[in-house]
Amino acid sequence: EDQVTQSPEALRLQEGESSSLNCSYTVSGLRGLFWYRQDPGKGPEFLFTLYSAGEEKEKERLKATLTKKESFLHITAPKPEDSATYLCAVQPDSGGYQKVTFGTGTKLQVIP
Amino acid sequence: NAGVTQTPKFQVLKTGQSMTLQCAQDMNHEYMSWYRQDPGMGLRLIHYSVGAGITDQGEVPNGYNVSRSTTEDFPLRLLSAAPSQTSVYFCASKTGTGSYGYTFGSGTRLTVV
Numbered sequence: 001e002d003q004v005t006q007s008p009e010a011l012r013l014q015e016g017e018s019s020s021l022n023c024s025y026t027v028s029g030l031r032g033l034f035w036y037r038q039d040p041g042k043g044p045e046f047l048f049t050l051y052s053a054g055e056e057k058e059k060e061r062l063k064a065t066l067t068k069k070e071s072f073l074h075i076t077a078p079k080p081e082d083s084a085t086y087l088c089a090v091q092p093d094s095g096g097y098q099k100v101t102f103g104t105g106t107k108l109q110v111i112p
Numbered sequence: 113n114a115g116v117t118q119t120p121k122f123q124v125l126k127t128g129q130s131m132t133l134q135c136a137q138d139m140n141h142e143y144m145s146w147y148r149q150d151p152g153m154g155l156r157l158i159h160y161s162v163g164a165g166i167t168d169q170g171e172v173p174n175g176y177n178v179s180r181s182t183t184e185d186f187p188l189r190l191l192s193a194a195p196s197q198t199s200v201y202f203c204a205s206k207t208g209t210g211s212y213g214y215t216f217g218s219g220t221r222l223t224v225v
Binding site: 004034041045049087089096097103104105 | 219
């Protein structure tokens with residue numbers, strides 16, 4: 001069974017204080033690993049897809065990296081508007097596109 | 113493009129009542145899914161569709177029905193609401209090609225009393 005574990009559950013940062021969120025996963029074979037951002041009362045918003053170990057993707061202050069067992073979402077010099085819950089999800093290489101397992105998320109709060 | 117539109121945003125039902133959550137997308141996506149999100153749990157797949165006329169069960173399908181008569185619409189029906197179905201429901205869609213993840217709607221917060 002595919003599993004996704006995100007840590008920490010919650011993270012509080014001062015504005016400008018860089019940090020990383022962790023996503024550990026177990027999957028028989030990885031088709032893709034996804035990162036989403038979710039604001040309170042809204043649906044998740046797609047950020048990145050990573051496909052293979054060593055791959056990196058960047059968007060503004062966010063950089064996602066992937067190893068064979070983990071993905072990290074690095075947040076550089078965060079701003080209050082980066083406050084949100086960040087979700088990780090994995091899609092195995094067997095089964096259809098609907099076969100996606102989500103983690104429970106890391107709730108990030110950035111304090112001015 | 114409106115993306116994925118869900119209605120209603122909030123709903124309170126009594127145990128045993130039935131209702132339909134609406135979902136529509138204007139991106140011509142083949143794949144559509146319904147998820148529920150509960151505190152402390154990841155998004156869980158209820159039902160999904162890979163195209164008009166094709167639907168299948170996800171991880172937690174009991175108590176829910178879906179149909180997909182058009183590419184755009186994918187309604188979720190609660191047959192006889194139970195308190196265990198109190199949750200936030202998200203509809204999502206995805207193209208079958210490319211590297212993008214799902215596009216999610218803004219959700220329906222359902223309370224069953």
